Amino acid sequence: MKKIVFPIVLSAILFSGCDVYRTYETYEVIKQGTDMFVDYIDAYGADWKLSGTEGQPGCYVYQEFRFDEITDNVLNEGAVLVYLVDAEGRDNILPYVFPVDNQSELIMQNIRFDVEKGILTLIIEWQDFRKYLQDNYRFKVCILKPGK
DSSP, rough: OOHHHHHHHHHHHHHHHHOTTOOOOOOOOOOOEEEOOOOOEOGGGGGGGEOTTTTTOOEEEEEEEEOTTHHHHHHHSSEEEEEEOOSSSOOESEEEEEEEEEEEEEEOOOOEEETTTTTEEEEEEETTTOOOOOOOOEEEEEEEOOOO
């Protein structure tokens, strides 16, 4: 019985992932005349504000930056991309999660962002919802403004 069941189960697993009848749709990726606005911002350690109660879910630090380039048109049909620029000058797209040493153990730190019309909010949160000393960070902001 086992000799018959094993080949049947194995073949079911192998063939269940096949997308023989998969169809693809094409989309216009970038409209004619799309502009890209690029800027670098520095988020200084002393400027981070606390949101929520330390040690409780929802606790994080944030900084807001004004960007008039983030319009309704960008929010609806464009894109906002933000990168953390590391010490070697490499761009790391957000959200960016990495371990940091809090002097007793390694904890995970998540750097992410949120956008609304005219405002970019940078957010740092830790896995244990505690507030740690923040470093100075440099970010690259790319705003894709769709063509007409």
